[in-house]
Ligand SMILES: [Zn+2]
């Protein structure tokens with residue numbers, strides 16, 4: 001069973017995908033469904049014996065392209081408990097055939113290829129009229145609840161604009177209305193000027209711990225130019241994004257000396273056919289360690305009230321990350 005239910009108290013959709021509770025949970029160490037298929041071994045999700053980057057539809061999706069088995073949309077009279085078909089697309093994207101690597105270990109040109117694939121999927125999924133938002137993300141590490149350790153990310157084609165993006169769109173629209181300027185461009189300029197939260201930069205991108213960081217060691221990557229989505233990326237932008245991502249990821253692994261878990265989110269313009277000239281492409285990383293052996297748990301204040309409480313100054317976190325070398329570890 002798969003459907004959307006409207007939470008009128010928060011004015012947001014919740015996806016109910018009850019079949020997902022049967023999904024693969026920590027398979028045995030010698031079987032990985034994301035490794036290339038090898039002779040005499042059980043077949044994996046990937047039939048070929050090697051690959052560079054692979055994309056396929058998630059076997060246990062939260063959304064479904066065909067909606068035949070799904071409940072009908074609620075009638076107009078139903079105001080309190082609305083439901084709708086969970087029509088969307090969920091894809092898995094494997095970064096490398098090598099099981100024990102992470103995104104951090106990939107050379108910059110391979111990260112660049114991955115970004116090109118992301119751009120392609122953003123374009124292709126965005127073409128479907130029922131997909132209003134293409135969300136590219138990676139959950140990394142068992143601390144974040146990842147069941148498959150093979151390096152991979154995901155792409156969700158949502159049939160609506162997710163609440164967090166909606167909030168950002170509204171805030172940047174309001175700012176634009178008042179100041180006739182892009183909110184994100186202004187934040188980027190301020191960070192560049194103040195320097196103390198910047199951890200790395202190149203010609204086209206700035207990586208920094210935001211003034212208003214919600215998570216410990218949270219890092220955002222902004223293009224210095226006003227780019228609203230992958231649509232407006234040029235070759236150099238892709239190259240320089242790969243370069244700065246490699247630096248941020250390497251610094252993360254060096255921070256506590258182990259492969260650093262995080263949630264990586266790509267925020268960009270929706271694909272609902274409207275123009276969002278006031279919005280600005282960016283990547284957000286949410287880590288879960290606040291010290292070498294101390295995890296940050298989201299608890300009552302964060303989950304119940306939406307108020308994040310941190311115990312580290314963003315400026316100090318930035319200075320720690322900035323000082324770390326960013327050449328490759330392995
Ligand atoms: Zn694997």
Ligand SMILES: [Zn+2]
Pocket residue numbers: 182183184185186225226227279280
């Ligand atoms: Zn901008």
Ligand SMILES: [Zn+2]
Pocket residue numbers: 168267282284
């Ligand atoms: Zn954002």
